Amino acid sequence: MLLEGEGDPGEHAVDREAEGVSEGFVLANGQQDEYPDRDTVPVGEALRIVAHVVGTGSWPSDASWASDR
Numbered sequence: 083m084l085l086e087g088e089g090d091p092g093e094h095a096v097d098r099e100a101e102g103v104s105e106g107f108v109l110a111n112g113q114q115d116e117y118p119d120r121d122t123v124p125v126g127e128a129l130r131i132v133a134h135v136v137g138t139g140s141w142p143s144d145a146s147w148a149s150d151r
Contacts, residue, residue, distance in 0.1 A: 084135060084147075091150035095123045095131050098146045121148075 085092040100119035108114045123131070127145075134142040141147055 084141070093141075093147050093149045093151075094121065095128060096120050096146050096148045097123050097127075 083092045083094045097120050100122070102119045103116045104119055104122070106115040106117055131142060131145050134140075134145075
């Protein structure tokens with residue numbers, strides 16, 4: 083997730099080929115959410131994207147991302 087500042091909903095990396103949903107964490111109050119699998123990326127891809135963003139301040143040109151704004 084890449085934010086422009088406090089309160090910004092930001093942008094996040096996505097896997098445009100992923101299908102389905104996955105269960106999230108169960109919170110102390112019992113709440114459990116589901117998330118589209120496209121809203122996650124494999125760890126190796128996530129680390130590559132983070133390294134690029136930290137090094138350049140922008141998304142890699144070949145990364146897929148979605149704006150939550």
